[in-house]
Amino acid sequence: xxxxxxxxxxxxxxxxxxxxxxxxxxxxxxxxxxxxxxxxxxxxxxxxxxxxxxxxxxxxxxxxxxxxxxxxxxxxxxxxxxxxxxxxxxxxxxxxxxxxxxxxxxxxxxxxxxxxxxxxxxxxxxxxxxxxxxxxxxxxxxxxxxxxxxxxxxxxxxxxxxxxxxxxxxxxxxxxxxxxxxxxxxxxxxxxxxxxxxxxxxxxxxxxxxxxxxxxxxxxxxxxxxxxxxxxxxxxxxxxxxxxxxxxxxxxxxxxxxxxxxxxxxxxxxxxxxxxxxxxxxxxxxxxxxxxxxxxxxxxxxxxxxxxxxxxxxxxxx
Amino acid sequence: xxxxxxxxxxxxxxxxxxxxxxxxxxxxxxxxxxxxxxxxxxxxxxxxxxxxxxxxxxxxxxxxxxxxxxxxxxxxxxxxxxxxxxxxxxxxxxxxxxxxxxxxxxxxxxxxxxxxxxxxxxxxxxxxxxxxxxxxxxxxxxxxxxxxxxxxxxxxxxxxxxxxxxxxxxxxxxxxxxxxxxxxxxxxxxxxxxxxxxxxxxxxxxxxxxxxxxxxxxxxxxxxxxxxxxxxxxxxxxxxxxxxxxxxxxxxxxxxxxxxxxxxxxxxxxxxxxxxxxx
Numbered sequence: 001x002x003x004x005x006x007x008x009x010x011x012x013x014x015x016x017x018x019x020x021x022x023x024x025x026x027x028x029x030x031x032x033x034x035x036x037x038x039x040x041x042x043x044x045x046x047x048x049x050x051x052x053x054x055x056x057x058x059x060x061x062x063x064x065x066x067x068x069x070x071x072x073x074x075x076x077x078x079x080x081x082x083x084x085x086x087x088x089x090x091x092x093x094x095x096x097x098x099x100x101x102x103x104x105x106x107x108x109x110x111x112x113x114x115x116x117x118x119x120x121x122x123x124x125x126x127x128x129x130x131x132x133x134x135x136x137x138x139x140x141x142x143x144x145x146x147x148x149x150x151x152x153x154x155x156x157x158x159x160x161x162x163x164x165x166x167x168x169x170x171x172x173x174x175x176x177x178x179x180x181x182x183x184x185x186x187x188x189x190x191x192x193x194x195x196x197x198x199x200x201x202x203x204x205x206x207x208x209x210x211x212x213x214x215x216x217x218x219x220x221x222x223x224x225x226x227x228x229x230x231x232x233x234x235x236x237x238x239x240x241x242x243x244x245x246x247x248x249x250x251x252x253x254x255x256x257x258x259x260x261x262x263x264x265x266x267x268x269x270x271x272x273x274x275x276x277x278x279x280x281x282x283x284x285x286x287x288x289x290x291x292x293x294x295x296x297x298x299x300x301x302x303x304x305x306x307x308x309x310x311x312x313x314x315x316x317x318x
Numbered sequence: 319x320x321x322x323x324x325x326x327x328x329x330x331x332x333x334x335x336x337x338x339x340x341x342x343x344x345x346x347x348x349x350x351x352x353x354x355x356x357x358x359x360x361x362x363x364x365x366x367x368x369x370x371x372x373x374x375x376x377x378x379x380x381x382x383x384x385x386x387x388x389x390x391x392x393x394x395x396x397x398x399x400x401x402x403x404x405x406x407x408x409x410x411x412x413x414x415x416x417x418x419x420x421x422x423x424x425x426x427x428x429x430x431x432x433x434x435x436x437x438x439x440x441x442x443x444x445x446x447x448x449x450x451x452x453x454x455x456x457x458x459x460x461x462x463x464x465x466x467x468x469x470x471x472x473x474x475x476x477x478x479x480x481x482x483x484x485x486x487x488x489x490x491x492x493x494x495x496x497x498x499x500x501x502x503x504x505x506x507x508x509x510x511x512x513x514x515x516x517x518x519x520x521x522x523x524x525x526x527x528x529x530x531x532x533x534x535x536x537x538x539x540x541x542x543x544x545x546x547x548x549x550x551x552x553x554x555x556x557x558x559x560x561x562x563x564x565x566x567x568x569x570x571x572x573x574x575x576x577x578x579x580x581x582x583x584x585x586x587x588x589x590x591x592x593x594x595x596x597x
Contacts, residue, residue, distance in 0.1 A: 033349050033350070033351040033439075034351050034439075036346055037349040037351070037437075041441075042347075042439035042440055042441050043439065044438065045427065045438040045439065045440040063473065064468040064469055067464060067465050071457055071461060072454075074457065075456035078500065079456065145450070146451040146452055147430070148451070149450065150446075151430070151443060151445065313432050314432060
């Protein structure tokens with residue numbers, strides 16, 4: 001209070017809200033506030049936009065989404081001495097661990113030719129799905145500060161984090177190519193099939209990230225359960241063993257067989273193996289594999305997007 | 319919730335009457351109608367039993383947190399039935415003791431914390447002056463300028479056009495090339511200056527300013543005070559939360575006094591502050 005107190009004594013001690021507004025200064029106060037707002041064409045703050053409008057807003061923020069994803073990716077290893085080298089080194093180390101345990105220690109080649117490329121492809125492709133889902137789980141609940149400070153369609157957060165995982169996968173794929181070379185797999189025209197397969201998988205992952213983002217925004221505890229669910233999912237998805245081999249040698253109930261074959265994670269993993277590894281032939285793929293892959297991708301993405309949008313106005317309440 | 323929404327979704331409001339100025343020619347920009355805001359706070363168990371059992375019951379119950387007893391969550395009723403209308407050209411100060419709900423109300427007006435009851439009507443998209451949350455300490459200052467600008471809804475071209483202006487305003491580069499260093503290496507004053515410079519780079523319809531923006535040394539404080547005045551001149555309505563009564567007196571013509579989530583007094587800034595100071 002550096003200024004001398006002018007103190008035009010208003011003589012009105014703190015009164016209950018209803019009596020307080022100075023009547024002559026704010027004459028409109030007494031009228032119905034809702035009617036006043038409508039009369040002047042004000043819009044309800046924080047209301048959920050329509051779905052087409054939401055998509056349009058999201059498109060308008062595409063530069064923020066890509067910048068956010070890249071920033072997260074860059075920030076990740078910025079404190080490490082080797083810096084961005086870890087982008088490639090981490091997946092390579094991961095592959096080495098799996099190779100040591102399953103290839104050397106347990107020697108579970110399970111009758112699969114080119115076992116190491118088979119295993120490493122499986123691990124990397126699975127990591128893409130698992131990583132995206134985990135990132136989606138924390139997309140809203142882990143960025144509440146951002147949600148509570150700035151306006152943007154909240155779907156931008158899970159989508160940006162999914163994009164970050166896709167960028168990370170590109171680094172992993174560089175490592176994968178090196179490993180494939182080392183184990184005698186040569187480039188082929190069929191490698192081009194990896195592009196549509198990865199795009200479908202990315203769509204599928206983003207859809208799941210959107211779903212998990214909404215659930216975890218409501219119940220953050222889901223983040224604690226997800227690792228267990230994901231690990232279970234990994235073991236049934238044929239990351240370290242061939243689904244087709246098991247199906248051929250065991251007499252499982254038909255419904256279970258169908259579930260194992262149509263498991264989206266297994267479908268995307270096997271599509272990548274089919275694209276990259278020569279000894280992995282189309283005989284090891286379930287019938288209508290591209291239709292299944294496309295179906296899962298569209299179902300997850302469209303469904304996930306609508307599901308996330310439906311709670312748009314509630315994000316940030318904590 | 320981009321700023322473009324207003325024009326598009328305006329027809330949703332049934333405009334029975336043409337837009338005419340209110341009595342006295344005043345146009346409302348923000349109408350807050352009996353608004354309640356509640357927070358759910360996780361990990362706030364009273365009895366200390368919020369651990370495993372609490373987590374389990376939270377997972378099992380479909381209803382969120384607050385309804386599961388002993389689950390370690392509590393609901394905080396931060397704003398309790400506040401109503402007022404703000405008009406074009408007004409600068410409104412929010413005063414009240416710590417935890418009285420000022421910042422929460424500001425966030426609700428900005429549409430960032432949805433009211434649990436009541437409605438907030440606004441003209442255009444009110445924006446909170448602040449981008450802190452979007453910035454990343456591990457990134458360089460220059461990348462943060464771009465990221466912060468994009469986060470506020472600027473296009474890449476706008477960011478590029480204003481980049482030099484933002485950096486110059488912050489004065490970060492006055493003592494060497496600091497803008498290319500990661501932000502975590504900045505002193506707290508430098509960081510605050512860059513954050514303010516990014517936040518103040520965009521003009522808004524309804525501007526909401528939370529306290530403690532004018533940080534830094536005396537020269538920077540003068541510059542930022544000037545910038546706030548400029549923003550005020552361009553914005554239709556300005557809300558300012560501050561614990562400094564003299565700041566409110568200088569910048570605002572109207573004040574709202576909040577206490578424990580309730581609106582205690584609403585009137586000309588001088589009168590409200592005088593009453594507030596008397597306790």
